[in-house]
Amino acid sequence: MQIGRSQGSPKGLRYRVGIIVGAVAVLVAILVAQAFRPAIEPAVAQSPTFGIGRAPTAEELKAIDIDVFPDGRGLPPGRGTARAGRETYTSRCVTCHGPTGTEGPQDILAGGQGSLNTSAPLKTVGSYWPFATTLWDYLRRAMPFDHPGTLTTDQVYATTAYVLFLNGIVGEDDVLDETTLPRVKMPNRDGFVGDPRPDIPVKKK
Amino acid sequence: MPRMEPSRSRDDASRRRFLSRFFSLGAAWSAALVACRSKYRPDSDALEPRALGAPVSEYGARSTFEKAKRFVQQDRQVPLEESASQTPLHDTFGIITPSSLHFERHHSGVPQIDPARHTLTIHGLVDRPLVFTVDELKRLPSVSRIYFLECSGNSRSEWRSSGATDAQRGHGLTSCSEWTGVPLSMLLKECAVKPEGAWILAEGADPGRHDRSIPIVKAMDDVMVAYGQNGEPLRPEQGYPLRLLVPGWEGNVNVKWLRRVKVLDRPAMSREETSKYTDLMPDGTARQFTFYMEAKSLITRPSAGDRLRGAGVYELTGLAWSGRGAIARVEITIDGGQSWTAAELQTPVLPKAHTRFRWSWKWDGRDALLASRATDETGYTQPTVQRLVEIRGVNSNYHNNGIQMWKVDSNGTVTNANRT
Numbered sequence: 001m002q003i004g005r006s007q008g009s010p011k012g013l014r015y016r017v018g019i020i021v022g023a024v025a026v027l028v029a030i031l032v033a034q035a036f037r038p039a040i041e042p043a044v045a046q047s048p049t050f051g052i053g054r055a056p057t058a059e060e061l062k063a064i065d066i067d068v069f070p071d072g073r074g075l076p077p078g079r080g081t082a083r084a085g086r087e088t089y090t091s092r093c094v095t096c097h098g099p100t101g102t103e104g105p106q107d108i109l110a111g112g113q114g115s116l117n118t119s120a121p122l123k124t125v126g127s128y129w130p131f132a133t134t135l136w137d138y139l140r141r142a143m144p145f146d147h148p149g150t151l152t153t154d155q156v157y158a159t160t161a162y163v164l165f166l167n168g169i170v171g172e173d174d175v176l177d178e179t180t181l182p183r184v185k186m187p188n189r190d191g192f193v194g195d196p197r198p199d200i201p202v203k204k205k
Numbered sequence: 206m207p208r209m210e211p212s213r214s215r216d217d218a219s220r221r222r223f224l225s226r227f228f229s230l231g232a233a234w235s236a237a238l239v240a241c242r243s244k245y246r247p248d249s250d251a252l253e254p255r256a257l258g259a260p261v262s263e264y265g266a267r268s269t270f271e272k273a274k275r276f277v278q279q280d281r282q283v284p285l286e287e288s289a290s291q292t293p294l295h296d297t298f299g300i301i302t303p304s305s306l307h308f309e310r311h312h313s314g315v316p317q318i319d320p321a322r323h324t325l326t327i328h329g330l331v332d333r334p335l336v337f338t339v340d341e342l343k344r345l346p347s348v349s350r351i352y353f354l355e356c357s358g359n360s361r362s363e364w365r366s367s368g369a370t371d372a373q374r375g376h377g378l379t380s381c382s383e384w385t386g387v388p389l390s391m392l393l394k395e396c397a398v399k400p401e402g403a404w405i406l407a408e409g410a411d412p413g414r415h416d417r418s419i420p421i422v423k424a425m426d427d428v429m430v431a432y433g434q435n436g437e438p439l440r441p442e443q444g445y446p447l448r449l450l451v452p453g454w455e456g457n458v459n460v461k462w463l464r465r466v467k468v469l470d471r472p473a474m475s476r477e478e479t480s481k482y483t484d485l486m487p488d489g490t491a492r493q494f495t496f497y498m499e500a501k502s503l504i505t506r507p508s509a510g511d512r513l514r515g516a517g518v519y520e521l522t523g524l525a526w527s528g529r530g531a532i533a534r535v536e537i538t539i540d541g542g543q544s545w546t547a548a549e550l551q552t553p554v555l556p557k558a559h560t561r562f563r564w565s566w567k568w569d570g571r572d573a574l575l576a577s578r579a580t581d582e583t584g585y586t587q588p589t590v591q592r593l594v595e596i597r598g599v600n601s602n603y604h605n606n607g608i609q610m611w612k613v614d615s616n617g618t619v620t621n622a623n624r625t
Contacts, residue, residue, distance in 0.1 A: 046335055047395035050345055053335035056326050060336070064326060064465050067406055067416065067473045105282045117489030121600050123480065128491075131474050138476040142413035145284065148313060149412070192483065192493040197604075199596050202585045 068137040072182035075136065079177040080158030082165030088155045089162045092144045101125075101166040106145070110166040113187055126167025130192055132184035136160045157181070273297075275306055276373050286314030289356070291377025294505045294524065300351070300551070300559040302380035304435045309442045310356050310378065312477075313413030316462055320438075320446035323410065325392075325430065329467035332397035339446045343432060345387045350429065350452070351558045353526045355379035355498045357455035357482060357603040363590055364599045368623030372508040375621065376609065379526070381559035384450045385433030389466070390425045402468040406475075407449050410464035417458045418472035419451060423496075427452045430463060453528030453557040454496040455603070457482050487598035498528035500587050501606035502535055502562070502579035513617040516570030521548070522563040527581035531555065534580040535562040541574030541610065541622075542589070548577065556582075573613040574622055590623065 047053045068074035090099075101109035101124075112122030121127075125135055140156045142148050151159065157176050164170045170184060273296035278289045289310040292302055309315075320339045328334035359378035362369040369375030393405075398421065405424045408416040419428070429450040432439060439445040444461030451458050457477060472478065472494070484492040502525035507513060525532045531554050536545035551561035562577065580586040590607030610622035 046333060048333075049395060052341040052344060053337045053395065056328060056334055056336045060326070061328060061334070064408075065328070065467070066414065067408070067467065067475070069471075070474050116485060116491075117487065119600075121485055121489075123485070125480075129476075129480055131479065134474050134476055134479055137473075138480075141416070142313060142476075145287070145313070145413075148414070191490055192479075193490050195492050195495040195497075197492075197495065197497060197499060198583075198585050200585075200588045200592060202583060204584050 066137075066141065068133050068140075070131040070133050070182065072133060072178055075133070075178040075181060076153050077178055078153035078157050079175055080154050080156070080161050081175055082158070082161040082170060082172045085155075085158030085160070085162030085165075088151070088159050092147075092151070093159065096145060101163060109163055113167075116188070116191065124167065125163055126169060126187060128188050128191070130186055130189050132160065132164060132169075132186055133182055135163060136181060139163075273306065275308065276377060287312055289358075289378060291373050292380045293373045294377055294379075294503075295372045295508050295510070297505075300381050300524070300555075300561050301435060302382060302559075304382065304437065304440050304443065307354075307380040307382060307434075307440070307443060308356065308378045310358075310456060311411065311442070311461075312415050313411050315442045316411050317441065318410060318446055318462060323446050323464070325447055325463060325466070327392055327396045327466045327468070329406075329469055330399040330402040331393070331468050332399065333395070335392075335396050337392070339432065342387055342392075342430065342447070345391065347385055347387055347433075348429065349383055349385040349433070350427075351381065351383045351555050352450060352452045353379055353381040353498075353557060353559045354450070354456050354459060355501075355526070355528075357457060357495070357498065360501075360605040360607070360609075361602055363605055363607060363609065363623050364594065364602070366623060368621040369509075370621065370624075371510040372503060372505050372609075375509075376503055378456070379524075379559070381524075381526070382434045383436070384429060384431040385436075386429045386431035386447075386450065389428040389430050389449070392430065392466075393421075393424060393468070396468075398468050401470045404469040404472050406465075406467045406469055406473045407458070407460040407463060408465040408467070409444075409460050409462040411462050415460060415477065416473065416475045417460055417477055418469065418475065418494075419454075419458055419496075421468070423451065423454070424466075451496075453498060453530075455482065455498055458496065482603060484597065484601035484603050486601060492601075495604055496528075498526075499604070499606045500527035500529070500532070500579045500581040500585050501525070502532075502577040502587060503609040504537075504575055504577050504611060507575070507613070507619045508611055509619050509621045511619040513568060513613060513619065515617065516568050519566050519568055520563055521566050521575065521577075522561065523577050524559045525550075525562055525577065525579035526557070526559050527579065527583075527585070528557060529585065530557065530582040532560040532579055533582050533584075535560070536578045536580075537564045537566075538576050538578070539566060539573050542576060542608070545578060568613070570615060572615050574610055575613060576608050576610040578608055 046055055096106040097109050098104055102111050108124050110124055110126050112124045112127030115122045139159055161170055161176045165172055273293045275290035292306050292308045323339055325337045356378035360376050362375050402421050404418050404420055406416055406418050408414055431448050431450045432446055434443055447463045449460040449463050484495050504521050504523040506522050525535045535548045537548045538545050548562040548564040554560050578587050587606055587608055593607050612620050612622040
């Protein structure tokens with residue numbers, strides 16, 4: 001504040017009184033305005049240190065909170081069978097992944113079981129993926145590649161069932177829903193280990 | 206003085222173009238002289254006629270003589286929205302990669318995002334879930350840091366003896382920028398992480414909603430929510446308007462177009478951390494959550510595709526980096542690894558950033574095998590590819606930080622010695 005500069009001048013006292021009166025007037029005005037302000041903003045600033053951000057509404061969270069966990073958390077109610085999924089697969093997936101999931105041209109979805117420790121490993125949903133819930137999550141999130149986000153919940157259950165069926169993991173009429181899907185045991189469930197690196201000796205300086 | 210010149214076949218066309226331009230310029234010049242002679246007296250002592258240059262402009266572009274560009278992977282049947290483009294390491298100087306040449310790897314294309322409508326939500330195991338606008342994040346105390354970013358699939362061509370044709374195709378999935386943003390820890394503190402919070406899930410606003418889990422320890426350490434790159438807002442292909450920058454860790458966890466961070470008690474086991482970005486070992490098991498990009502280096506000049514013009518002095522220069530900290534030492538060999546000599550490191554040597562090294566070489570004109578080898582501050586020394594293969598086999602795909610050997614033929618051509 002630069003106000004103190006006037007102090008040395010003969011008019012110093014009058015200045016100071018004027019400033020105090022002015023400041024009080026401004027304060028009163030602010031208080032009055034606050035009292036009559038309509039409560040238009042329900043989402044107030046919330047972050048304690050910086051006073052920014054706001055709480056998300058329940059709807060906002062529901063729209064973006066889409067991750068699904070191996071124990072089934074995040075799965076919405078719904079159901080599907082491979083038999084029901086065949087139609088969606090044929091119309092929405094087959095051009096990129098082939099009739100049996102093995103033809104490509106994009107990622108091979110089926111086969112390869114028992115190949116991981118050979119010189120020509122084939123990593124597919126059936127041979128490599130540890131959790132069936134991950135397939136559900138990924139299909140809803142990212143497939144079909146050219147139109148992600150267009151499958152209904154039941155279509156996601158059904159195409160998940162169909163891809164698992166192509167891998168011989170579920171039967172054609174097994175019903176997958178929010179309780180049965182997490183129970184599907186994937187062949188490579190125990191195939192993953194942590195990161196042991198550095199895996200070459202490190203010379204301590 | 207012997208000279209070193211890139212002499213790739215694709216450059217022949219541009220050389221021809223240059224020559225023809227050179228000659229047509231010459232023709233124009235003599236025409237101008239004739240015109241001038243008619244205007245000015247022959248005994249005039251004026252210097253020479255010169256046309257004015259271009260006027261000032263609003264957004265700069267490089268010289269039209271410069272042609273370095275990203276190499277777009279098109280050899281696979283994969284759609285270009287799910288492809289990659291690689292940095293021309295051979296054509297860059299210093300440690301900063303121009304934003305326009307920063308490598309790309311996307312899984313569902315580059316979205317166009319209006320920053321005024323983009324938000325970042327932090328929720329999950331926190332006391333106070335919050336939504337931040339981009340403007341709000343820019344009001345917070347910011348940090349700028351220089352970090353490399355490397356795709357864990359970089360150099361995967363070198364697992365087998367096929368090898369890549371040049372440094373860009375083999376190793377161009379690494380780049381280095383100055384990133385500006387806010388520490389993620391600052392935002393997480395504002396939201397108050399619950400004691401059970403052990404991981405975060407970061408998710409993008411790209412069409413495929415790319416998502417990865419990251420341990421909370423790292424999230425609270427040096428992870429940034431970045432909005433700036435090399436003094437400008439992020440490029441769209443680098444995550445505009447917001448991205449996660451996870452220093453030293455594989456590119457895939459540096460989630461672009463960041464829209465959501467959820468605090469979790471365990472990893473989400475998303476497709477990108479199970480089906481992909483896991484390293485298959487010879488026994489059929491796979492390493493998961495292999496985050497660190499370990500110490501690595503390569504000579505970028507001369508490198509495969511160059512041609513040395515006769516014996517004499519050449520500068521060997523290249524880049525070294527480590528996801529575990531600063532580079533302590535880079536050594537050079539010219540005899541295929543029998544003897545090593547220390548290279549000079551360009552300062553500043555920054556942790557988790559590209560580090561430029563150089564070494565002056567007097568080539569005797571005979572066959573030579575050139576390579577660099579980096580050691581980081583933890584004492585870890587970059588291994589040979591052969592050593593990695595002994596431990597990991599050839600099917601792990603990701604995280605190849607092996608030594609890159611270039612072969613210089615007595616006729617001056619430089620090729621990838623891995624290529625047999």
